[in-house]
Amino acid sequence: MDHPVARPEELRLLEALLFASAEPIDQATLAKRMPDGVDIKQALAQLQAEYAPRGVNLVRVANKWTFRTAGDLSWLMTRESTETRKLSRAAIEVLAIIAYHQPVTRAEIEEIRGVVTSKGTIDVLLETGWIRPRGRRKTPGRPLTFGTTDGFLSQFSLEALGDLPGLEELKGTGLLDSRLPTGFSVPSPSDDATLREDEEPLEPGDTLELLLAPAVEPEAEEPKPEAEAAAEVETAEVDVTVEAEIEAEAEAAAEADAAEPDAGEPDERADHAGDEDDAEDRGE
Structure with a gap:
């Protein structure tokens, strides 16, 4: 009966060191932990060969050794997760306008909202797959x-776009003020894919990639109100005036110091006057 060949002890030591380490270990450090006379290169090569067909492999990374999941099993380590992101208030408003007023252009969206719509807002809605470019308006x-997509209907559990709430439903849920202006109405939404008379079909260059590139444009800094700008200018003028006054005072002080004799030095004119008085007393 054949007895299994005993496994070298240095292989067990290498396994223990590499498994216990959170970071890859260089060959010199491993060699210091081995018994005398162990050929570290040969031991690592043997251990690498042993683990080659297994679920984890001994690999060399940046001249250091470590155990890693076998490359062909990396799919087991992949985890899919759904990231939930909240739409901004602007995106919700734009989405609602597109849903109720489609087909609608960006200029028409801005006219309804009363504010400029950032390209980033449109990009976000395009990325969600809830809106799509339908065509081009026959205007300059x-x-x-x-318009909206089937993904929009699926997201909000709608069988058809006509199932969106109407005026009375919106008022009943408190989303609209009960005291609405005379003649106020909510349009009846329609997602008919057929282009309207005032629409032209998209051209080959009108792709989604072009719409999403470049990425979100940085919004320009809002101009400051005139009152704030005037206040800043006035403050700057005050600062300049104060600095000018300080400089003038410093110059005046310097001139005064130059005009006054130094207290530590004798006044020559006073000395000469004293000499004359002494001569008169002596009768000279």
Whole structure:
């Protein structure tokens, strides 16, 4: 009966060191922990060969050794997760306008909201897959028209776009003020894919990639109100005036110091006057 060949002890030591270490270990450090006479290169090569067919492999990274999951099993370590992100208030408003008023252009969205719509807001909605470019409006500049997608219906559990709440439902849920202006109405939304008479079909260059590139544009800094700007200018003038006054006072003080004789030095004119008085007393 054949007895299994005893496994070298240095292999067990290497295994223990490498498994216990949180970071890869260089060969010199491993060699210091081995018994005398152990060929560290040969031991590492043998251990690497042993682990080659296993779920973890001994690999060399930046001239250091460590155990890593086998490359063909990396898919087991992949974890998929859904990231939940809140839409901004601006994005919700734009989405609602597109849903109820489609097909609608960016300029028309801005007219309804009363504020400029950032390109980043449109980009976010395009990335969610809830809106899409439908065509181009037959007006100067041929702006893109936007509409909702099937993904929008699926996200909000709608069988059709007509299932969106109407005026009375919105008032009942408190989303609209009960005291609305005369003639106020909520449009009946329609997501008919057929282009309207005032729309033209998209051209080959009108791709989603072009719409999303470049990434979100940095919004320009809002101009400061005139009152704030005037206050800053007035403050600057005051600071300059104060500095000028300080400089003038410093110059005046310097001139005064130069005009006054130094207290530590004798006044020559006083000395000469004293000499004359002494001569008169002596009758000279």
